[in-house]
Amino acid sequence: MELSASESSLSCEGRGIIVTKNIVIRLIRVVTLLIGLSILTFSLIHLSPMDPINAYIGGDSSATPEQIEKLKVYWGLDKSPVEQYFSWAGALLQGDFGTSKLYRSPVIDIIQSRFITSLALMGTAWILSGVIGYLLGMTAAMNRGKLIDKIIKWYSFTLVSTPIFWMGLILLIVFAVWLKWFPVGLAVPAGVLESDVRFIDRIHHFVLPALTLSVLGVANVAMHTREKMIDTLNTEYIVFAKARGESKWEIFKNHGFRNSIIPAITLQFAYFGELFGGSMLAEQVFAYPGLGSTLTTAGLKGDLPLMVGIILISSLFVFAGNLIADILNKVVDPRMRREV
Amino acid sequence: MKDKETTIVKKRTLSYAAIVLSVLLLLSGCTTDSSELEDSSDPENPISIKEDLVLAVGKMDGGQFDPKKGWGMTQIRLTHSSLLTIDSDLNFIGDLAKSYKVSEDGLTWIFPLRDDAKFSNGEQVTGEDVKFTYEMLKEDGIKFDLTFINTIEVVEGNTVVITLNAPRSTFVSQLTEIGIVPKAHYDDHYSNNPIGSGPYKVVQYDDGQQVIMEYNPYWYGKEPQFKKLTFLLLAEDASLAAAKAGEADIVYVPPTFADQKVNGMTLRTYESIDSRGIMLPTVPSGGKGVTNGKEVDLGNDVTSDLAIRQALNVGLDRQKLLDVVLDGHGKKAYCLCDNMPWFNEESIVEDGNIEAAKKLLADGGWIDSDKDGIMEKNDRKAEFDMYFSSSDQLRSDLSLAVADQATAFGIKINTIGVTWDEIYLKGKTAAVAWGGGRHHPHQLYSMNSSLRMNQGIDNMSNYQNAKVDEYLKKALTASSQEEANKYWKLAQWDGETGFSGIGDAPIVWLLRVDHLYLANEKLNLGKQPVHTHGHEWALFGNVTEWTWG
Numbered sequence: 001m002e003l004s005a006s007e008s009s010l011s012c013e014g015r016g017i018i019v020t021k022n023i024v025i026r027l028i029r030v031v032t033l034l035i036g037l038s039i040l041t042f043s044l045i046h047l048s049p050m051d052p053i054n055a056y057i058g059g060d061s062s063a064t065p066e067q068i069e070k071l072k073v074y075w076g077l078d079k080s081p082v083e084q085y086f087s088w089a090g091a092l093l094q095g096d097f098g099t100s101k102l103y104r105s106p107v108i109d110i111i112q113s114r115f116i117t118s119l120a121l122m123g124t125a126w127i128l129s130g131v132i133g134y135l136l137g138m139t140a141a142m143n144r145g146k147l148i149d150k151i152i153k154w155y156s157f158t159l160v161s162t163p164i165f166w167m168g169l170i171l172l173i174v175f176a177v178w179l180k181w182f183p184v185g186l187a188v189p190a191g192v193l194e195s196d197v198r199f200i201d202r203i204h205h206f207v208l209p210a211l212t213l214s215v216l217g218v219a220n221v222a223m224h225t226r227e228k229m230i231d232t233l234n235t236e237y238i239v240f241a242k243a244r245g246e247s248k249w250e251i252f253k254n255h256g257f258r259n260s261i262i263p264a265i266t267l268q269f270a271y272f273g274e275l276f277g278g279s280m281l282a283e284q285v286f287a288y289p290g291l292g293s294t295l296t297t298a299g300l301k302g303d304l305p306l307m308v309g310i311i312l313i314s315s316l317f318v319f320a321g322n323l324i325a326d327i328l329n330k331v332v333d334p335r336m337r338r339e340v
Numbered sequence: 341m342k343d344k345e346t347t348i349v350k351k352r353t354l355s356y357a358a359i360v361l362s363v364l365l366l367l368s369g370c371t372t373d374s375s376e377l378e379d380s381s382d383p384e385n386p387i388s389i390k391e392d393l394v395l396a397v398g399k400m401d402g403g404q405f406d407p408k409k410g411w412g413m414t415q416i417r418l419t420h421s422s423l424l425t426i427d428s429d430l431n432f433i434g435d436l437a438k439s440y441k442v443s444e445d446g447l448t449w450i451f452p453l454r455d456d457a458k459f460s461n462g463e464q465v466t467g468e469d470v471k472f473t474y475e476m477l478k479e480d481g482i483k484f485d486l487t488f489i490n491t492i493e494v495v496e497g498n499t500v501v502i503t504l505n506a507p508r509s510t511f512v513s514q515l516t517e518i519g520i521v522p523k524a525h526y527d528d529h530y531s532n533n534p535i536g537s538g539p540y541k542v543v544q545y546d547d548g549q550q551v552i553m554e555y556n557p558y559w560y561g562k563e564p565q566f567k568k569l570t571f572l573l574l575a576e577d578a579s580l581a582a583a584k585a586g587e588a589d590i591v592y593v594p595p596t597f598a599d600q601k602v603n604g605m606t607l608r609t610y611e612s613i614d615s616r617g618i619m620l621p622t623v624p625s626g627g628k629g630v631t632n633g634k635e636v637d638l639g640n641d642v643t644s645d646l647a648i649r650q651a652l653n654v655g656l657d658r659q660k661l662l663d664v665v666l667d668g669h670g671k672k673a674y675c676l677c678d679n680m681p682w683f684n685e686e687s688i689v690e691d692g693n694i695e696a697a698k699k700l701l702a703d704g705g706w707i708d709s710d711k712d713g714i715m716e717k718n719d720r721k722a723e724f725d726m727y728f729s730s731s732d733q734l735r736s737d738l739s740l741a742v743a744d745q746a747t748a749f750g751i752k753i754n755t756i757g758v759t760w761d762e763i764y765l766k767g768k769t770a771a772v773a774w775g776g777g778r779h780h781p782h783q784l785y786s787m788n789s790s791l792r793m794n795q796g797i798d799n800m801s802n803y804q805n806a807k808v809d810e811y812l813k814k815a816l817t818a819s820s821q822e823e824a825n826k827y828w829k830l831a832q833w834d835g836e837t838g839f840s841g842i843g844d845a846p847i848v849w850l851l852r853v854d855h856l857y858l859a860n861e862k863l864n865l866g867k868q869p870v871h872t873h874g875h876e877w878a879l880f881g882n883v884t885e886w887t888w889g
Binding site for chain 1: 392394480481482485487528529531543544546547548549550552568570572573574575578581582584585586587630632633634758759760761762764765794795796
């Protein structure tokens with residue numbers, strides 16, 4: 001008795017060390033990832049012909065060389081790229097993301113206000129596509145070879161090969177232009193003051209972009225769930241369960257759910273990155289002012305601080321997605337806990 | 341202000357959280373049917389008198405209402421007023437200034453201000469505000485070149501006196517373009533709360549979405565019929581969709597959309613001075629120049645040959661270009677200033693004349709000796725690159741059409757679509773699809789004077805002609821508009837030389853783009869002056885005259 005107690009406390013400690021080690025490794029990984037990303041962004045911008053001075057003064061300037069020189073000093077563009085990077089990184093360590101050249105206001109404020117809009121959009125799309133995708137995949141697998149399976153398969157294959165902006169445009173034409181059920185764009189009704197915008201108005205403007213984003217995410221989850229479920233259905237224990245007289249529902253509940261949810265979870269959280277890219281296009285199509293459309297503008301106008309800020313925040317977001325997927329997998333599947 | 345912002349952000353956070361929650365609720369109820377949401381989609385209650393307009397005229401928020409950021413090329417008349425303005429017959433008349441007087445030597449400009457002009461916050465527009473605005477912009481120097489101003493003084497009788505270092509006839513143009521800002525309320529955050537003295541004030545600016553403007557009750561001019569304007573910041577295709585969905589009263593359309601039919605809307609076509617042409621380097625390759633403060637390579641050995649440039653001017657068929665590129669929605673252009681009071685009509689040529697083009701080339705020593713369809717001179721082929729902004733449909737169509745036509749007289753043009761940044765880097769070594777056109781002749785000077793080489797993106801072709809420089813200088817320093825116009829005309833063509841197509845042709849101007857709008861058939865947009873470069877905004881010069889019915 002005594003022996004086993006001390007043994008278990010030892011293994012407990014051991015596991016604690018492993019978990020801490022894991023967390024430290026992940027932290028190091030995310031920090032190096034962010035440093036690498038920021039260096040990459042900085043260098044890419046310096047290598048590109050994109051010039052923040054051109055973007056700022058535009059095509060209608062008669063600025064003299066002296067005035068341009070003054071502007072460069074004001075923005076710190078007269079220093080070498082390496083110096084620029086270090087002064088930016090130094091400020092960031094103190095929590096200062098810098099000031100957007102385009103909007104002339106702190107980057108963090110802009111990101112904050114846009115992130116809320118994008119988050120609602122992506123969050124809804126994420127939940128919808130996950131749940132619907134899983135249900136569709138499940139239904140298809142349980143009814144393999146039947147008409148419903150064929151329909152779901154056809155639907156998924158079509159969607160997976162559809163560009164998101166095209167889908168957005170189709171929805172726009174059908175629901176906004178022909179049927180006039182939803183507005184053609186923006187996040188709030190035209191000509192209504194911020195204080196007068198009703199909640200229902202926001203929903204009304206929210207539906208089409210959210211729908212566009214979710215419709216496409218469905219296909220991936222559905223097809224992977226279907227495959228995994230079919231694998232499970234082909235195992236001997238399912239045959240045994242059938243032989244014991246378990247119903248379809250019982251098979252799903254007792255064996256199918258836990259086995260098939262793992263790829264769904266992994267995919268769904270890894271899908272964060274794609275979701276981000278998708279929202280960028282959906283926001284463009286619907287003139288929905290989120291993080292994606294801001295990133296596009298920042299990129300086209302050479303607004304380096306804003307661009308790097310958004311890239312860092314979004315990569316943190318994607319990283320968090322993957323991390324959560326890993327952790328959840330271990331929670332759901334006891335086998336993975338042991339493998340660490 | 342800060343508190344208000346945070347509560348708005350909080351409110352928004354809450355409502356977005358609520359959206360996500362409600363979606364979750366919908367899901368847990370196992371219904372993804374959105375019919376409940378659709379019921380609420382009915383538009384607002386009908387309005388008896390039309391007092392508000394919804395406009396989708398492009399991404400108009402460049403400059404963000406701040407003259408220092410570039411608000412003021414053509415669009416200021418909504419929110420700001422300036423010392424002078426232009427009437428629909430292109431005369432310079434008083435606006436904030438009751439009138440203006442220029443001294444004999446052209447150095448002193450006197451502006452007695454009107455006493456009833458007020459900003460949208462009710463405060464008087466004073467000479468101090470004018471002085472502040474001009475001095476601030478002169479100091480900044482990016483958007484407006486005011487280096488020629490010596491002093492600005494506010495004298496008795498609510499009058500502003502501006503003295504110049506040298507006479508400057510094109511100063512009138514800046515006087516119409518610079519919106520006056522209030523000295524007491526101007527700072528780096530002016531865009532967030534722009535106070536101006538125009539007919540409308542900005543009540544809400546949702547960046548990337550919309551701008552809401554309301555009538556400024558302190559406006560000193562004619563009261564407009566429309567008390568509220570909502571600008572949707574949509575791209576061209578989304579704007580058209582908004583028009584088709586009946587959500588906008590007036591929409592800017594590019595020529596490619598001109599044949600789109602929308603119920604209850606009619607196409608409005610306005611002639612413009614918004615010109616497009618080909619900028620051609622006039623010096624041989626090898627040198628170095630500066631564009632927007634960056635050192636760049638200079639010159640092109642083919643386009644620097646005068647015969648090549650003149651052949652393009654005569655050989656290209658402008659009418660065919662108009663038909664191909666603009667579906668006919670445009671006019672021919674021969675100079676940057678067609679039909680303006682300073683336009684020299686002698687520069688008009690009979691174009692599309694391939695024989696004349698071939699003769700010009702032959703006289704210049706270009707012959708097709710190896711019979712491959714491309715002319716040669718001293719073993720150099722008549723072949724050069726032409727850059728165009730790849731995000732600009734019109735310029736890319738124009739470039740392709742020009743390249744196609746030029747083969748008929750033995751010139752091979754390789755068209756390359758790139759970003760503007762790249763054009764600025766390489767533009768001095770190759771042809772570029774160029775644009776311009778204003779209600780004033782200053783661009784004639786900035787695009788063709790040798791003094792403007794290497795400044796910003798002025799005189800990209802590095803053109804230099806002593807005679808033309810002399811005329812341009814005389815025009816610029818003339819003390820009256822009539823005298824100035826005489827020299828502007830001579831600079832284009834004096835019978836022997838000039839910068840127009842029949843002269844040295846540093847830029848071969850080809851066509852002017854009609855500005856097209858789809859507008860509700862009931863909307864009357866008044867008498868529009870000829871529009872300028874900078875599409876969307878030329879429309880608003882007479883916004884107070886617009887009516888409905």
